[in-house]
Amino acid sequence: MSPTQTGPRARYREHTKEEIKQIALAQLAEGGIGSVALTRVAKSLGMSGPAMYRYFTNRDDLLSALISDAYDDLGAATADVPADLPPRERLHRMSAAYRAWAREEPHRYLLIAGDPLPGYQAPADTLLRARAALGPFLAVFASSRPSEHVLPLARQTAAWALRDPAVSEWVRGYTGASEDPEAAGRALAGGILSWARMHGPVNLEVSGHFEGMGFDPGALLHGEFEALADQFGLP
Amino acid sequence: MSPTQTGPRARYREHTKEEIKQIALAQLAEGGIGSVALTRVAKSLGMSGPAMYRYFTNRDDLLSALISDAYDDLGAATADVPADLPPRERLHRMSAAYRAWAREEPHRYLLIAGDPLPGYQAPADTLLRARAALGPFLAVFASSRPSEHVLPLARQTAAWALRDPAVSEWVRGYTGASEDPEAAGRALAGGILSWARMHGPVNLEVSGHFEGMGFDPGALLHGEFEALADQFGLP
DNA sequence: AGCAATAGTTATGCTCCATAACTAAGGTGA
DNA sequence: TCACCTTAGTTATGGAGCATAACTATTGCT
Numbered sequence: 001m002s003p004t005q006t007g008p009r010a011r012y013r014e015h016t017k018e019e020i021k022q023i024a025l026a027q028l029a030e031g032g033i034g035s036v037a038l039t040r041v042a043k044s045l046g047m048s049g050p051a052m053y054r055y056f057t058n059r060d061d062l063l064s065a066l067i068s069d070a071y072d073d074l075g076a077a078t079a080d081v082p083a084d085l086p087p088r089e090r091l092h093r094m095s096a097a098y099r100a101w102a103r104e105e106p107h108r109y110l111l112i113a114g115d116p117l118p119g120y121q122a123p124a125d126t127l128l129r130a131r132a133a134l135g136p137f138l139a140v141f142a143s144s145r146p147s148e149h150v151l152p153l154a155r156q157t158a159a160w161a162l163r164d165p166a167v168s169e170w171v172r173g174y175t176g177a178s179e180d181p182e183a184a185g186r187a188l189a190g191g192i193l194s195w196a197r198m199h200g201p202v203n204l205e206v207s208g209h210f211e212g213m214g215f216d217p218g219a220l221l222h223g224e225f226e227a228l229a230d231q232f233g234l235p
Numbered sequence: 236m237s238p239t240q241t242g243p244r245a246r247y248r249e250h251t252k253e254e255i256k257q258i259a260l261a262q263l264a265e266g267g268i269g270s271v272a273l274t275r276v277a278k279s280l281g282m283s284g285p286a287m288y289r290y291f292t293n294r295d296d297l298l299s300a301l302i303s304d305a306y307d308d309l310g311a312a313t314a315d316v317p318a319d320l321p322p323r324e325r326l327h328r329m330s331a332a333y334r335a336w337a338r339e340e341p342h343r344y345l346l347i348a349g350d351p352l353p354g355y356q357a358p359a360d361t362l363l364r365a366r367a368a369l370g371p372f373l374a375v376f377a378s379s380r381p382s383e384h385v386l387p388l389a390r391q392t393a394a395w396a397l398r399d400p401a402v403s404e405w406v407r408g409y410t411g412a413s414e415d416p417e418a419a420g421r422a423l424a425g426g427i428l429s430w431a432r433m434h435g436p437v438n439l440e441v442s443g444h445f446e447g448m449g450f451d452p453g454a455l456l457h458g459e460f461e462a463l464a465d466q467f468g469l470p
Numbered sequence: 471a472g473c474a475a476t477a478g479t480t481a482t483g484c485t486c487c488a489t490a491a492c493t494a495a496g497g498t499g500a
Numbered sequence: 501t502c503a504c505c506t507t508a509g510t511t512a513t514g515g516a517g518c519a520t521a522a523c524t525a526t527t528g529c530t
Contacts, residue, residue, distance in 0.1 A: 033350075046479080050480090114442075157448065247508090
């Protein structure tokens, strides 16, 4: 299971891959996605360009690795909120954690929440990682009482869970073992609305669109989630 | 005022600039921002590369032009909603128009609502265009009754308007001649929240993140704005 | 000890941005 | 009307970056 078992060669290989990713991250932090250049990574490692292709089949493959790590990191941040707090409080903590991570790592955030890379096809496990990052939100809404405006969405997401076993599995993994389709629909609707309501403010903030407006984006986000909690009748 | 007055040469120049933008738009539509290449535009026009630099000082300058046009276009779409409808209805129409435009022109949408171009400094009038696109939303909220969770933001935006004359001018231009700082704060808070609540769902949808989830993003957006309208007590 | 896998190399070709230095029009004013 | 100067275009050049091909040298393993 652990790749270090495979001998010293594979060991060194993993180490080099890590070094490459590290340098790529530095380039990402400096100039955004466009600044991640295999040839410059190579130069920075004292190797010559084509050597990189031993470790990553191409640039997208390297970016893929960075994306995976970013999802895991973001997921760890949101999963860090204690589960024994009241739902509303948990929601605030999780959304604040999400925002905090995005502000700390703006370029990595944009890597996963920004423009789709043209031509890039995410590997299958990316979906799982994304769902893991959103999972903790689902738990908050399973036993909520959504108000009128949410019901249409909740109906649609309930149908989605019934249709797709992987989805109901996902929901069950984060909300407990209940099979109730209505509960699943609520959890999914709450999760998706949380996602959308975080994405709006946080993405605008990280992209610099709130610059100079002199209001506190954290307060805005808090207000948005107070409202969302109200909509789901969260205590 | 009109640039066509300056003689046949300037006339031709403008025409060519338009042609260049047109081809650039086609490339944008095909492969996103990264696919807009001056050299290929030139080839497509039957000219040779460096000729482009007569018309745009560099690639960013061309992108700037596309961005300006996109803001104007989006602004026209949201401004198209009749002003004599009830506020809530207007809000739904405007948000739907925003989404529709984003879906019709996904790459142009991402050009203005997507990742910030690294190193790109927007020219001054871009701010005006962005504000114009958001202006019609402000009008909806000027005489609203925001609920508790909105008040902190409204207070901060009121202060913003008092501090920055260009902002209060902007607000007055879209809400009527009132100078009431509280009304300005409400209008701005409503506008910004509308922006954020559109940006979340629409950006996720256009970026393909809702793919395969089997719910209707339009319904999601509608629900979000029903909730927002409720928060501001809109009739 | 020797062989096969692996980490690296140089050489090459493509696309693209951008500048420099030159040429050919063509509109305009004396 | 014609000479001139502006402007649209050209070729030549260079640099960054992705990627492949073909080769070399190391090194772990049997």
